[in-house]
Amino acid sequence: MTISNWRETRLSRLLATRLPVMATGLHWLSNADYVAAAVNSGMMSFITAASFADLQALRDEIQRCRELVGGRNFGVNVSMLPKLLPGDRTEEVMALILEERIAVVETSGRDPSAYVAPLKASGCKVIHKVPQLRHALKAEAAGVDAVTLVGAECGGHPGESPVGTLVQGVLAARALRIPFALGGGIASGEQIIALLALGADGVAIGTHFLTAEEIPAHxxxxxxxxxxxxxxxxxxxxxxxxxxxxxxxxxxxxxxxxxxxxxxxxxxxxxxxxxxxxxxxxxxxxxxxxxxxxxxGVGLATRMAPLADLIAEFEQQADHALQRLCP
Ligand SMILES: Cc1cc2nc3c(=O)[nH]c(=O)nc-3n(C[C@H](O)[C@H](O)[C@H](O)COP(=O)(O)O)c2cc1C
Incomplete structure (x- = not known):
C-alpha cells in the first residue's frame, strides 16, 4: 500500500466511490441531504427506508437525493426486524428499490437471502451488515456482494455477544473471501489505515458523522x-x-x-x-x-461541521498515519 492508493480498495471499486468509506444507515437521520453530502464527498451512503411513514415518502426522498448527487450512485438501507412480523414492509420496500433502480442496498437485521438474487439481477449491489462473523459467512454463501461487520463499540446494534472491532477484523480477514468493511468506533483517519492493515476493504461510520451539519437534528x-x-x-x-x-x-x-x-x-x-x-x-x-x-467513537467528536469537512479531516489523518508508518 502506498500513500497515494489507500483510497482504492476492492470496496471502493465495487461501489465506484473515491474513498473506501461508507456513511451507513441512520434511523430518522440519513435523509437525502445527508446521503448526498456523503456521496458528493466520495463515500457511499444510504437513505434509511424505515424512517419514512409510507412508500411514497421514501420514493420522494430518493428522487430528492437523485437531484442532489448529480448522477452519482447512492444507496438505501433496509433494516429488517429479526423476525418477520405482521405489517413488515420489507417486500414492498425491495420492490420499490428495484423499480427505482437503486445502485446499492445495505441490509441489516434478518437474513437477506431471499432478496439477493432479484437485487443482483437488476444490477444492484447488496451489502449485508452484521455484528457476528457467522452471519457474515452466511451472507457470503447467499451471494451478497460485500458485508459490513460491526464491533462492540458501535452505535445501534452490536449483537448479543458483542466482539470488539479489532478482533472482528482479524477473524473476518481470515475467513471471508468477499470484500468487507469494518465498523464500530471508527472516528478518525488513523483507524482507517489500521483496519485496512488488518485486511478490511473499507470502513463503515455512523456515530462520528452525527455532528455533521447535514444531520437533521437539534x-x-x-x-x-x-x-x-x-x-x-x-x-x-x-x-x-x-x-x-x-x-x-x-x-x-x-x-x-x-x-x-x-x-x-x-x-x-x-x-x-x-x-x-x-x-x-x-x-x-x-x-x-x-x-x-x-x-x-463519540469520545472523538469535536465539532459541528459540513460532512465534507469531517471526511477531509479523516483523509488528512489517514495520510499522516501512513506517512508515519512508511516515511
Ligand atoms: C443514530 C444511529 C442510527 C442508526 N440507525 C440504523 C438503522 O436504521 N439501520 C441500520 O442498519 N443501522 C443503523 N445504525 C448503525 C450504523 O449504520 C452503523 O452500523 C454504526 O453506527 C457503526 O458504528 P459507529 O456508530 O461506531 O460508527 C445506526 C447508528 C446510529 C448511531
Whole structure:
C-alpha cells in the first residue's frame, strides 16, 4: 500500500466511490441531504427506508437525493426486524428499490437471502451488515456482494455477544473471501489505515458523522455528543435479546432499573425505547429522552461541521498515519 492508493480498495471499486468509506444507515437521520453530502464527498451512503411513514415518502426522498448527487450512485438501507412480523414492509420496500433502480442496498437485521438474487439481477449491489462473523459467512454463501461487520463499540446494534472491532477484523480477514468493511468506533483517519492493515476493504461510520451539519437534528443534541466522553454510552435491552449501544441518559437509567428488576418483556420496555421518542429528541434537542443510538467513537467528536469537512479531516489523518508508518 502506498500513500497515494489507500483510497482504492476492492470496496471502493465495487461501489465506484473515491474513498473506501461508507456513511451507513441512520434511523430518522440519513435523509437525502445527508446521503448526498456523503456521496458528493466520495463515500457511499444510504437513505434509511424505515424512517419514512409510507412508500411514497421514501420514493420522494430518493428522487430528492437523485437531484442532489448529480448522477452519482447512492444507496438505501433496509433494516429488517429479526423476525418477520405482521405489517413488515420489507417486500414492498425491495420492490420499490428495484423499480427505482437503486445502485446499492445495505441490509441489516434478518437474513437477506431471499432478496439477493432479484437485487443482483437488476444490477444492484447488496451489502449485508452484521455484528457476528457467522452471519457474515452466511451472507457470503447467499451471494451478497460485500458485508459490513460491526464491533462492540458501535452505535445501534452490536449483537448479543458483542466482539470488539479489532478482533472482528482479524477473524473476518481470515475467513471471508468477499470484500468487507469494518465498523464500530471508527472516528478518525488513523483507524482507517489500521483496519485496512488488518485486511478490511473499507470502513463503515455512523456515530462520528452525527455532528455533521447535514444531520437533521437539534444543535443541543449535537453539542451533547461533542461534550460526551467515550464512556458516556451504555448497552440496554440485552434482557430482551435486542442489545443496543446508546447515549447514557434518563431513559437508559429507567431501562436499566427495569432490567435489574427482572423485566424481560419488550412490551414493558417499549414505552421508554420506542423509535418515535428518539425522533422527538432529535427534533427538540432534549437528549435525556429516548434510546439514542451512539457508539464509543463519540469520545472523538469535536465539532459541528459540513460532512465534507469531517471526511477531509479523516483523509488528512489517514495520510499522516501512513506517512508515519512508511516515511
Ligand atoms: C443514530 C444511529 C442510527 C442508526 N440507525 C440504523 C438503522 O436504521 N439501520 C441500520 O442498519 N443501522 C443503523 N445504525 C448503525 C450504523 O449504520 C452503523 O452500523 C454504526 O453506527 C457503526 O458504528 P459507529 O456508530 O461506531 O460508527 C445506526 C447508528 C446510529 C448511531
Amino acid at each position: 444543535e443541543d443534541y449535537k453539542q451533547r455528543l461533542i461534550d460526551a466522553q467515550a464512556g458516556d454510552t451504555t448497552l440496554i435491552m440485552a434482557s430482551v435479546r435486542n442489545t443496543m449501544r446508546v447515549l447514557r441518559n434518563e431513559t437508559t437509567e429507567t431501562v436499566h432499573t427495569l432490567e435489574r428488576e427482572g423485566v424481560n418483556d419488550i412490551q414493558q420496555l417499549l414505552p421508554h425505547v420506542r423509535g418515535i421518542l428518539g425522533r422527538a429528541a432529535y427534533i427538540s434537542g432534549d437528549w435525556q429522552q429516548g434510546a439514542l443510538s451512539v457508539g464509543q
